[in-house]
Amino acid sequence: MAQLLLGQTLSFASNPWHTPIAEAAIHERHGAVLVENGTIRAVGKADDLRAKHPDAKIINHGNHLIMAGFIDAHAHYSQTAIIASWGKRLIDWLNTYTFPEETRFADRTYADQVAETYLDLNLSNGITTACAYCTIHPESVDAYFEAAQKRGLRMLGGKVMMDRNAPDGLRDTAQSGYDDSKALLRKWHNTDRLSYVITPRFAPTSTEIQLEATGALWAEFPDCLMQTHLSEQSEEITWVRELFPDQQDYLAVYEHYGLTGPGAVLGHSIYLSDREWDAVKASGSSLAHCPTSNAFIGSGLFNAKRSHEMHIPTGLATDVGGGSSFSMLRTMASAYEIGQLRGDALHPAQLLWMATQGSADALRLGSKIGNLVAGREADIIVINLASTPVIEQRVARSENFWEQVFPTIMLGDDRAIDTVYINGQPIG
Numbered sequence: 001m002a003q004l005l006l007g008q009t010l011s012f013a014s015n016p017w018h019t020p021i022a023e024a025a026i027h028e029r030h031g032a033v034l035v036e037n038g039t040i041r042a043v044g045k046a047d048d049l050r051a052k053h054p055d056a057k058i059i060n061h062g063n064h065l066i067m068a069g070f071i072d073a074h075a076h077y078s079q080t081a082i083i084a085s086w087g088k089r090l091i092d093w094l095n096t097y098t099f100p101e102e103t104r105f106a107d108r109t110y111a112d113q114v115a116e117t118y119l120d121l122n123l124s125n126g127i128t129t130a131c132a133y134c135t136i137h138p139e140s141v142d143a144y145f146e147a148a149q150k151r152g153l154r155m156l157g158g159k160v161m162m163d164r165n166a167p168d169g170l171r172d173t174a175q176s177g178y179d180d181s182k183a184l185l186r187k188w189h190n191t192d193r194l195s196y197v198i199t200p201r202f203a204p205t206s207t208e209i210q211l212e213a214t215g216a217l218w219a220e221f222p223d224c225l226m227q228t229h230l231s232e233q234s235e236e237i238t239w240v241r242e243l244f245p246d247q248q249d250y251l252a253v254y255e256h257y258g259l260t261g262p263g264a265v266l267g268h269s270i271y272l273s274d275r276e277w278d279a280v281k282a283s284g285s286s287l288a289h290c291p292t293s294n295a296f297i298g299s300g301l302f303n304a305k306r307s308h309e310m311h312i313p314t315g316l317a318t319d320v321g322g323g324s325s326f327s328m329l330r331t332m333a334s335a336y337e338i339g340q341l342r343g344d345a346l347h348p349a350q351l352l353w354m355a356t357q358g359s360a361d362a363l364r365l366g367s368k369i370g371n372l373v374a375g376r377e378a379d380i381i382v383i384n385l386a387s388t389p390v391i392e393q394r395v396a397r398s399e400n401f402w403e404q405v406f407p408t409i410m411l412g413d414d415r416a417i418d419t420v421y422i423n424g425q426p427i428g
């Protein structure tokens, strides 16, 4: 039976980074979304859709905002339990907190527990799709995808490959990394709503032989995404220069092994040279902006204005647990703050775009999810725009829609997420 969700609605007619906001964003004060069989059938004015679909079941969300679910373009589900670990920069943070925690994922029962917690936290924050790094253990991938499959989620992820500069128990080999990834890819890629992502962690933890095998695997399965980290922190960049003295810069390492191109999702990418920016663009790769992580680990200020000016697909990402929040609202707030530190005041429409359609495009899912338009999968969130006293009193002063939304972006958290629909069904 068709359902008609009523409330304020937000959808995008075009990219608000490239077209004037008033043209790009469509806000209906009294809007409606028609959902049937897990698909959005129509979006429009409440009166029009009620008249056209008198038999649809009405679900009235009042003054709340109905929009596409948030999409996290880069996260580590295996770092859920170590989020907010104090006091380290990237390499020390990996060695002190991350690697010991990831070692625990050899235990399938533990992996299952964390996968469930991770998905619970995502959904309570309105994240309906995420692209996650698992650990080197194939069991960690099975735990993740089985948990997502059970809930009917559209999720992406893959087995981390690392064959050096990681502790015992947390290294594969070029051959086993290739074989295990291929077996997992065959098992999970395009199973229900799941997508396998080829996942070399980053250049410092893979030998040249492993990077070569990874490039070969991706060439065999170009339909898969490939995700890795790029140019996140100064010490890391120095280390890459030492490990790969023949390559002119960090991106060149990935280029050399066939690890750039359409479907490559490059996390962080803060310190790109002009050559690297141009090469990212020319290759058709995507970027993932991880603002809370970049602030928390002290990495630096990603240039979101430049990536959009260059029309590079750019997603927004929590990067949990280097990132310090599961909230995409908090992540947008952090992106705003980083923009301010760069002298760029990002508009709320641009932030919301990055968290939805921008991430979907970066993950090559732009025609399936990420926007409230007919034909998309019905992964929808309903946001309470007055979820706490401080937001409520601020909204009372608002004079337009964007002033109504911005306080929730800056001050909101999971309390603002009123309802989450997965495939048209409300959850929890």
Ligand code: GUN
Pocket (backbone or CB within 6 Å): 076, 090, 094, 098, 201, 202, 229, 232, 293, 319, 322, 323
């Ligand atoms: N670089 C390599 N691995 C990681 C990771 O797990 N988190 C972050 N933030 N950066 C990385």
Ligand code: ZN
Pocket (backbone or CB within 6 Å): 074, 075, 076, 229, 267, 319, 322
């Ligand atoms: Zn990461």
